[in-house]
Amino acid sequence: MADAAQVTIRRATPADVPGLSAMLKALVAAGKRSRPADEAFVMASYVANPDGISCFVALSEDGEVLGLQALSRATAGNPYGTPEGWGIIGTHVSPAAARRGVGLGLFRATREAAQAAGLPAIEAYIQTANAEGRGYYAAMGFCSWRSPVGVDCKRFDLST
Ligand SMILES: CC(C)(COP(=O)(O)OP(=O)(O)OC[C@H]1O[C@@H](n2cnc3c(N)ncnc32)[C@H](O)[C@@H]1OP(=O)(O)O)[C@@H](O)C(=O)NCCC(=O)NCCS
Known part of the structure; x- marks a missing residue:
């Protein structure tokens, strides 16, 4: 595995x-993901x-997928309750590359x-039980600001 x-x-x-689907299936197998991981999803x-702003992939020197980060624009009535017009972020790194x-x-790219x-x-939108996800987003500068049951919602404010 290549270094950073x-x-x-x-x-x-x-x-x-x-490749993205295979990486997400590895996260499911490692017990770190419960959402679908098939190619259509x-x-x-x-x-x-359709609401996507960016979707970045991280690749090793030999082209292996190491991670994925997706950013979409929150629409009215989105399932997370994220304020309309904000970004919604999701991050998924291969268990082998954590x-x-x-x-x-x-x-850096998504910001x-x-x-x-x-x-x-x-x-x-991070499950409270997901200590690594909470630790990661805190390290990226996100701050907790609301807490639906079982969830830690962290925000990152962008300078205008
Ligand atoms: C959370 C996740 C995205 C972190 O990705 P990563 O590539 O391992 O993160 P990085 O190596 O860039 O780590 C950056 C910083 O985040 C924090 N961090 C990362 N993993 C952590 C962990 N397991 N526990 C606590 N803090 C952690 C650390 O501060 C770290 O810096 P350091 O290694 O110098 O201490 C990855 O573990 C993952 O995909 N987990 C499964 C899915 C998930 O939980 N996604 C996020 C919530 S939806």
């Missing part, structure tokens, strides 16, 4: 969907989400995309 210095971050394309929810700076590299899109803020 050898990781490529770029926008995901439909050709990445099989990856395409509709991440790569070609804690090597992949998530950090992905957020730029969010700023370019003029978002006022980004929200992460």
Whole structure:
């Protein structure tokens, strides 16, 4: 596995969907994901989400998918209760690549995309039991600001 210095971050394309799906299935197998991981879901929810702003993929030197970060624009009545017009972020790093700076590299790219899109803020909707997700977003500068039952919602405010 490549170290962080050898990781490529770029926008995901439909050709990445099989690799992204395989990486998400590895997260499911590791007990770190409960949502779908099939190719149709990856395409509709991440790569070609109609409300999507960016979907970045992290790749090793040999082209293996190490991670995915998707940012979409919150619409009225979205299932997370995120304020309309904010960004909604999701981050997924391969269990085999965890804690090597992949998530950090992905957020650098996503933060730029969010700023370019003029978002006022980004929200992460994290299960309270997900200590690594909470630790990651806190390290990226997100702050807790509301707490639906069993959930820690963290926000990242963007400078205008
Ligand atoms: C959470 C997740 C995205 C972190 O990705 P990552 O590539 O391992 O993160 P990085 O290596 O870039 O870590 C950056 C910082 O985040 C924090 N962090 C990362 N993993 C952490 C963990 N398991 N526990 C506490 N803090 C953690 C640390 O401060 C870390 O910096 P450090 O390693 O110098 O201490 C990844 O573990 C993952 O995909 N988990 C499963 C899915 C998930 O929980 N997604 C997020 C919630 S929806």
